Amino acid sequence: MKAKEWGISGAAGGLRVDERDAGTDGPGDGLALELVRVTEAAAIAAGRWAGHGDEEGGRAAADVMHELIRSVPMRGVVVIGRGTERDTPVLFNGETAGDGTGPACDIGISVGDGVLSAAGDVPNALAAIAVAEPGALYDPSPVLAMEKLAVGPDYVDVVDIRLPVADNLRAVARAGDAQVSDLVVAVLNRPRHRRLVHEIRDAGARVHLIEGGDVAGAIAAARPESPVDLMLGTGGSAEGVVAAAALSCLGGSLQARLRSETPGPAETGFGEVLHTGDLVRGENVVFCATGVTGNEVLRGVQHHSGRTTTQSMVMCAKANTVRIVTSEHRPSGGTRSTGPYDG
Numbered sequence: 001m002k003a004k005e006w007g008i009s010g011a012a013g014g015l016r017v018d019e020r021d022a023g024t025d026g027p028g029d030g031l032a033l034e035l036v037r038v039t040e041a042a043a044i045a046a047g048r049w050a051g052h053g054d055e056e057g058g059r060a061a062a063d064v065m066h067e068l069i070r071s072v073p074m075r076g077v078v079v080i081g082r083g084t085e086r087d088t089p090v091l092f093n094g095e096t097a098g099d100g101t102g103p104a105c106d107i108g109i110s111v112g113d114g115v116l117s118a119a120g121d122v123p124n125a126l127a128a129i130a131v132a133e134p135g136a137l138y139d140p141s142p143v144l145a146m147e148k149l150a151v152g153p154d155y156v157d158v159v160d161i162r163l164p165v166a167d168n169l170r171a172v173a174r175a176g177d178a179q180v181s182d183l184v185v186a187v188l189n190r191p192r193h194r195r196l197v198h199e200i201r202d203a204g205a206r207v208h209l210i211e212g213g214d215v216a217g218a219i220a221a222a223r224p225e226s227p228v229d230l231m232l233g234t235g236g237s238a239e240g241v242v243a244a245a246a247l248s249c250l251g252g253s254l255q256a257r258l259r260s261e262t263p264g265p266a267e268t269g270f271g272e273v274l275h276t277g278d279l280v281r282g283e284n285v286v287f288c289a290t291g292v293t294g295n296e297v298l299r300g301v302q303h304h305s306g307r308t309t310t311q312s313m314v315m316c317a318k319a320n321t322v323r324i325v326t327s328e329h330r331p332s333g334g335t336r337s338t339g340p341y342d343g
Contacts, residue, residue: 027105027131029319031074032286035129036325038068040310042111042127043290044329047301061111061127061292066090069129073102079137080108080130080238093141106137110215110242125212126298128289130245136281137245138274140237145259148240150218150231153251161255161273165196165232166203172230180204186217186231186296193233200232212293218243219289219313220296222252228296234259244279246287249315250322254279285317298324306331 046061076097189209258271291298
């Protein structure tokens with residue numbers, strides 16, 4: 001299916017929010033298609049710095065996202081942002097976003113999701129936006145760390161983050177009529193996960209180390225074409241809420257526990273178990289993400305002679321749609337999409 005053309009700068013272009021989004025029903029499918037041009041532009045800005053070992057990409061991506069999101073027809077408030085107004089001049093928690101028309105909504109952002117560190121050109125990086133009804137997005141601040149367990153629709157009811165790793169792996173294997181040795185577990189490649197990696201391998205499963213961030217890892221666990229069966233580990237709490245929005249659109253599940261900053265044994269320092277519905281409430285949830293660097297679900301930004309290509313995922317929980325949008329951006333500012341198609 002062909003989509004209309006739209007630009008990546010200036011006022012919102014050809015894909016407009018439809019009448020369903022303009023009333024009190026909250027964000028919907030039309031708004032998701034408006035937001036994809038924002039994540040595309042942010043991904044391109046971040047991608048220009050990938051591999052340079054410089055955090056300038058984070059600032060560039062945030063500036064572009066901040067500029068474009070102001071033209072999106074919505075009345076948004078950033079709930080999951082880049083910190084407080086003291087921390088950052090743009091996209092801070094509590095900032096308003098949108099042009100003041102359209103649905104009222106909460107906004108969660110993840111700009112670069114890991115590529116913006118000095119690690120450079122790492123895989124699994126996304127520029128993502130999650131939008132839900134006012135009051136629907138859980139605010140984890142000031143706790144920064146979150147232990148996460150992400151699975152797809154087939155395993156929602158069989159896992160429990162409080163159980164030992166081996167027990168959850170056996171439960172997933174039984175539900176999928178597979179052997180534990182067939183399972184692939186995505187884990188952020190961080191020193192803090194050495195013990196977790198050993199536990200997964202000791203149980204007989206395979207470890208798939210991811211670099212850029214766990215939003216892509218959580219999505220991969222819920223996509224049938226991905227080799228990943230589940231994701232485990234500790235990452236940012238803000239990214240956990242954004243990932244939960246994506247999983248709510250995919251029918252998957254994110255279980256999470258906020259991590260205390262107080263040192264202690266592995267059995268202590270955890271908050272209560274939070275489920276997808278605790279992190280993102282309601283069914284009016286939309287999620288857009290564009291690959292910055294390649295990952296299991298999306299290609300990264302690619303530069304060719306005279307053009308740049310991006311690949312994005314656009315999802316709406318209420319409409320039950322998943323679209324993959326591949327766009328070609330040309331120097332004139334025009335953008336042509338070869339999607340979206342429903343997945």
